[in-house]
Amino acid sequence: MAMLEIKDLEVYYGMIQAIKGISFEVNEGEVIALIGANGAGKTTTLHTISGLITPKHGTVTFEGKEITKAPAHKIVSLGMAHVPEGRRVFASLSVLQNLKLGAYIKNNKDEIEETLQMIYQRFPRLEERKNQPAGTLSGGEQQMLAMGRALMSKPRIILMDEPSMGLSPIFVNEIFDIIKSVSASGTTVLLVEQNAKKALSIADRGYVLETGRIVLEGEAQKLLDDESVKKAYLGE
Amino acid sequence: MSFISYLLNGISLGSVYAIIALGYTMVYGIAKMLNFAHGDVIMIGSYVAYMAINNMGLPIPVSILLSVIVCTLLGMMMEKIAYKPLRQASKLAVLITAIGASYFLQNIALLIFGANTKSFSSVVNMEPIQLAGGQLIISGETIATVVACIVIMACLMTFMKYSKAGHAMLAVSEDSGAAQLMGINVNATISLTFAIGSALAAVAGVLLCSAYPALTPYTGAMPGIKAFVAAVFGGIGSIPGAFIGGILLGVIEILSRAYISSQLSDAIVFSVLIIVLVVKPTGLLGKQIQEKV
Numbered sequence: 001m002a003m004l005e006i007k008d009l010e011v012y013y014g015m016i017q018a019i020k021g022i023s024f025e026v027n028e029g030e031v032i033a034l035i036g037a038n039g040a041g042k043t044t045t046l047h048t049i050s051g052l053i054t055p056k057h058g059t060v061t062f063e064g065k066e067i068t069k070a071p072a073h074k075i076v077s078l079g080m081a082h083v084p085e086g087r088r089v090f091a092s093l094s095v096l097q098n099l100k101l102g103a104y105i106k107n108n109k110d111e112i113e114e115t116l117q118m119i120y121q122r123f124p125r126l127e128e129r130k131n132q133p134a135g136t137l138s139g140g141e142q143q144m145l146a147m148g149r150a151l152m153s154k155p156r157i158i159l160m161d162e163p164s165m166g167l168s169p170i171f172v173n174e175i176f177d178i179i180k181s182v183s184a185s186g187t188t189v190l191l192v193e194q195n196a197k198k199a200l201s202i203a204d205r206g207y208v209l210e211t212g213r214i215v216l217e218g219e220a221q222k223l224l225d226d227e228s229v230k231k232a233y234l235g236e
Numbered sequence: 237m238s239f240i241s242y243l244l245n246g247i248s249l250g251s252v253y254a255i256i257a258l259g260y261t262m263v264y265g266i267a268k269m270l271n272f273a274h275g276d277v278i279m280i281g282s283y284v285a286y287m288a289i290n291n292m293g294l295p296i297p298v299s300i301l302l303s304v305i306v307c308t309l310l311g312m313m314m315e316k317i318a319y320k321p322l323r324q325a326s327k328l329a330v331l332i333t334a335i336g337a338s339y340f341l342q343n344i345a346l347l348i349f350g351a352n353t354k355s356f357s358s359v360v361n362m363e364p365i366q367l368a369g370g371q372l373i374i375s376g377e378t379i380a381t382v383v384a385c386i387v388i389m390a391c392l393m394t395f396m397k398y399s400k401a402g403h404a405m406l407a408v409s410e411d412s413g414a415a416q417l418m419g420i421n422v423n424a425t426i427s428l429t430f431a432i433g434s435a436l437a438a439v440a441g442v443l444l445c446s447a448y449p450a451l452t453p454y455t456g457a458m459p460g461i462k463a464f465v466a467a468v469f470g471g472i473g474s475i476p477g478a479f480i481g482g483i484l485l486g487v488i489e490i491l492s493r494a495y496i497s498s499q500l501s502d503a504i505v506f507s508v509l510i511i512v513l514v515v516k517p518t519g520l521l522g523k524q525i526q527e528k529v
Contacts (some may be wrong), residue, residue: 014502052413076419088414101407105419127247153419 001064003028003188003226004049004157011048011059018044020212021058028158031189033181033199035233036209042192043085045209046159049190050082051075062157075175077105079159081155085162085192087146097128098134098145102152112152117150122181138169147178157188164195176202196233198225209232241372243487248378250445250486251385255440256463257470257478259393259433265409265430265473269330273314273337275460280367281307281438282445283457286356287517296359304438307314311434312427320423338457345453345473353452356445377447384443388436389479394473433488437439458502462489465509471522480520 002025011019026032031206035043047053057069067075078147081102090098099119104113120127123144129137134145144165150158159233160179164172172195181203183189192232193199200206200220208216209230216229223229256278263271281303288299318337322330363375396402406416408425416422442457445451462485470481488508493501510517 050417052416065432071421072416073419073421082417084414084417088411092410092411092412093406095405097406101403101418101420104404104407149418223456 002026003059003063004190005059005061006045006049007044007059007061009048009055009060011044011053011055013044016092017132019048019103019119022056022209022212022214023216024207024214026188026190028156028188029183029186030142030204031191031202032182033184033196033203033206034190034192034196034209035196035199035206035223037233038194040209041212042209043161046082046190046192050080050159052181059074068233076153076155079154079156080159081150081153081157082159083146083150083161083163085165087139087142089134089137089145089149090134090144094131095137095145099126099130099152100150102149105153115152115154121149122151122178123148140167140174143167143171143175147182151182151187154180155187155224158182159188161192162194163191164193172198197224237463238494241350242490243342244374244378246484246487246490247483248381250449250466250483251381252440252444252459252482253463253466253485254385254479255388255443256459258475259436259440260386260464261467261470261472261474261478262405262429263433264428264467264506265321266405267426269319269327270334270464271314271430272331272334272464273318273341273459274433275456275458275463276338276341276345277311277314277434277437277452277456278441278444278459279345279451279456280310280449281441282356282440283345283354283400285359285442286354286445286451287349289357289359296361300359300439300442302441307434307438307441308431311430311437314425314434315430320426324396332483338460342453342457347508349453351452353450356449356452358446358449360440360446362420365471375447377443381443381447384439385479387480388439389475392475394434401425404428415520462505468519469509469512471519474519476522477519484504 004026007023009019009022010017030132034045036042044053048055051067051070054069059066062078062080067078090101103115106112125141126145128149130231134142137145163175167175176198179189179191191199192202200223203220205218206220206223207214216223259274260271260350263269284306285299285303288294288302289296314337317332318333322333358377360376362379364376365374367374380403396406404420404425407418407420407421412422447484463482466481467478469485470477485505489501492504496504
């Protein structure tokens, strides 16, 4: 059974249908890339999975439990974290406060402290800047903070929305290395990216989304070699 | 000597404004709405305390506690019934609903308690302090009000800084969507904010009516609006801002009443607001609104 199963999902914004019946699944341990152009419905899909939006039709099942209508704050405690598009760190709060909010669902102080040290090991820069307001970090550092904050809840699956958006090429590489290491440490990853090439290069499988529909799916390597994907998304 | 006496009166009145403004500013910071019915919660709180003391013969501390409990529940109910269904609605719809809730509370009070002015007896049994050989008299109400305001501020700052619920409030006020993704229940957080704000309104009401004993269904309206001014003055959304804004507003009001004109004092208060907003649109301690890149 898949860890995360999306079935016949349809999402509307008022009268406009953003997602037109998509189905896909994420297996435990996989890195799945969801690629597509602006407005294809990638972010909407992630928002629906994590409970920020309720779909009109279809179901979202996580580890055998239907979470379609569960509110976002309850889904977090089931073991799903979501790094939102644009990072959305709490700008006026310190880096440390941001990280602690990431562990909001945890009550064991020792466990939180232990996770915090792990995050600092993974992102030494966050420790250096722990007392700085998050809004004063650079874009790349904010992305690290957003990821660290999500990892503070010790998720079994992490949804990442455009983690490389607006970052310098050096940071882009660093972010993708981090995603690889998050995956290597046993967390399942659902990655939404416009940088299709990078995303597919670290993914196991991929789905191509076009105006609310999945038009192509398969092994990441096959998608990288696919002529239509190359033409539309890889700029080749 | 009279200047110091006026100043103390101003600080005392300002402390009441500050306590009310805290409710305004917290609700604005977290629910991003102006609860114009906040002033009327003060009035309801005062009536509850009045009835408890005069009609039910309850001891004063119990009466104040009862008033706090009723207002807390009223605030949470108001949020649930009037504002929660409008979470996705336009700001204007929420604003109009808040004004509607204000009139609703005033008219409910009119229906239950009547239009006659009730004379509120002070809840403070403290002898006035005489200083400088009896030239400067500080009333018990003044001392109680200022002390209450400082204690409330200190508690609130500690709560926001150290408690988990306080951190949740900070997160919701910054970005309620991201806060949900942390596992924070935004509805519960907003409800808690209304509960705290309304509990403070009850305290403010009792203190206000102890100093200015005429209680009518419209008692809360003007202090409510002035506390709103104080919150904007200090920077809406900021807790220390509400405190500073409230005190300054009270001092300006009393001093202008004493030295300029008692008829013009309200006009002066509102002019100060306009000047502050022209010079510093975010208020004294208001946050700069950051553009998202």
